[in-house]
Amino acid sequence: MKLNRFLTFFFVLFYILFFVFNFTFIKQKIKEFYHWEKIEEIFSVFKKKEKFSSFEKTEKEDSLEITSFDLVLPLSIAKDEKEAQEKLKEGVVLFLPESRFPIQEGKVVILGHSAPDFWPAKKYESAFSKISQLKKRDKIILNFNQTSYFFSVKEKFYLDKGQEIPQKEEKGILFLISCWPPGQDVKRIAVLATLE
16 A cells, blocks of 8 residues: 555656656647647737737827837827928827827828938928838827827828828728928828727
8 A cells, every 4th residue: 555655656756857857848849749830820910919909098198109110209189281280390290180089980190291311300300201111010009188099000102292081981090191202292101000
């Protein structure tokens, strides 16, 4: 009886110690057997989604964050073009004649200045100079009215001066608009992003 207990204890202890000391090796073999890299790749999409749910409460001031450029720009609201031109000196502008609020049906339009690389650095005159470099799935965060809204870039396109921004009736559509080429009033560059 004592021998059976001793042998049972010995084998249990042996397996536990064997597993503990060989954990890394065993884990690697299991990963290889089940092609774990592919499984992790599939699940990483869901992990990223958890980090960026559509919106959350925040204490941040109204602002626009473009994460790929580490850019945080003050955001103000303009009701007409004259007011927009004034407020563009202070950051970027949520342009109300064209915009709805972030979770309403319709589009959110944010205007920002752009300037060529050689342009003297003035406060916000080059706020949107790099938006042509945004790539699909880059993150944009709109902090508005004590809520952070998380957007993902879908596409970029160009508009002629005075051309209407495409109508979008679904919720959570964001347009970043600036002059194109930077600093010239020839065309407009538009970056379309959707609420995650």
